[in-house]
Amino acid sequence: MDTATHIAMGVGLTAIATQDPAMAGSFAATATTLIAGSLIPDSDTVLKLKDNATYIANHRGITHSIPFTILWPILLSLLVFVFFKHVDVTHVWMWAQLAVFLHVFVDIFNSYGTQALRPITNKWIQLSVINTFDPIIFIILCLGIVIWLFGVHPFVVFFPIIAILFLYYIIRFRMQAMLKRQALKAIQEEHNPVKVFVAPTMKFMEWRIAIQTDQYDYVGRSYGRNIVFSDKTKRESLPSSDFMKYVKDDVNIKTFLNFSSIYRWQATPQEDGSTEIRLIDLRYLKNGHYSFVAIAHLTQDHTIDHSYIGWVFSEEKLQKKLYAH
Structure with missing residues (x-):
């Protein structure tokens, strides 16, 4: 997800964490833990300062891996304890672990993906059902934050939001599966599809589609159920x-x-x-x-x-x- 959505998730988690008696004593420590935990896996963004190859090869790589998903909460807990010595470091660690895990977890659902299972495998996990910035998700989270700031209990606000987002993800998976079937029907004269890629855009009903067959590459977009291929190219193997x-x-x-x-x-x-x-x-x-x-x-x-x-x-x-x- 994009930085703004990760921050919104961190604020939502902060609201829920305020109901933990061990965290209720310091709102500053709670907010620091959850917002920083929601952002820290993307610290590899600084690699942009070196060059594109280094950034692309490593962004959402090792910093989103299993070892770092465990390491980030420990480091964050130690830092929070240094600045807020009266906090319960065990609870800080648990909430930080939840924030880091959710960051890595939601990132696997877009086209960029992550190497979340590294070092077990270096394969990029790219489920491609949620755009990097999804305005619907962002608006829902922001509305929840505003309602919470007006004094509504965070459980009343965010537990329904979690359920709504769960259903939203299911809908996106079903839409993607339907569009894959539609796309393959649209090129049914090509009998040997090699790869099918269907990924969202910022628009709810518009998706990017790419299909490789043994003969051609098809690239286009879907608008609702209507699929338009704007590029068809004879497929070639890799250069000699x-x-x-x-x-x-x-x-x-x-x-x-x-x-x-x-x-x-x-x-x-x-x-x-x-x-x-x-x-x-x-x-x-x-x-x-x-x-x-x-x-x-x-x-x-x-x-x-x-x-x-x-x-x-x-x-x-x-x-x-x-x-x-």
């Missing part, structure tokens, strides 16, 4: 080993291959004799442009001249960023 053996170890290409769950590639000769290898994530098509790509320019002597990975929303900006690296 002659290409890949030179670019596969480039940090940007390697990061893309580890992260993207459904993509295609292009190899385009350039005027200077180099070859542009472009990997295109099919999940992010908007206004005719694929915004998440990895590019490597392979020179005639098989060295990488430029490479880049990231989200860019126009070809002009993409080229500027490519040659800036």
Whole structure:
């Protein structure tokens, strides 16, 4: 989820935690525990300061893993105890553990996903039923916070909200399953689908859809039950080993291959004799442009001249960023 929603979740948990007698003595300690616990797994956002490859490879990776889901509450409890010595550190730890767990748990439901089961597996868990920012969830949480601030008991406010959100998630899973069936019917002349990707947008009735068959890539959107494919491209295998053996170890290409769950590639000769290898994530098509790509320019002597990975929303900006690296 986005930062604003995580904060709203932290405030909601703070409201509930005020009913714990062991936490009731210090609202400041309670709020610090729950809000910080709801945000601390995203501390890896600072990796943006280094480069895109490092950020994409690690964001929601180790900081959302099993060891760190256990470690964050311990560290947070110690910090809270340092500043609020009168608190019950055991209860602080339990509430911090709940906040951190919920942060990691809700993140698996969007398209970016997390490596929540690391070190058991490094696989990205991307259930793709909730948009990174879901306005319905955010509005519901904010309404609950406002009602609580007006003096309504937090149990009366937030327990029904938990039930509503539970039902909302079920509805989103059912919508996704229905759209997968609809999408496969729409391309029924292609008998061997390889991958089907259906993910939400900020609009409740609009979803992103990408399908790979053994022959074509289909990319489009659903509007209600109506599915419109705006891009159909002949599917190609990955570039030949002659290409890949030179670019596969480039940090940007390697990061893309580890992260993207459904993509295609292009190899385009350039005027200077180099070859542009472009990997295109099919999940992010908007206004005719694929915004998440990895590019490597392979020179005639098989060295990488430029490479880049990231989200860019126009070809002009993409080229500027490519040659800036």
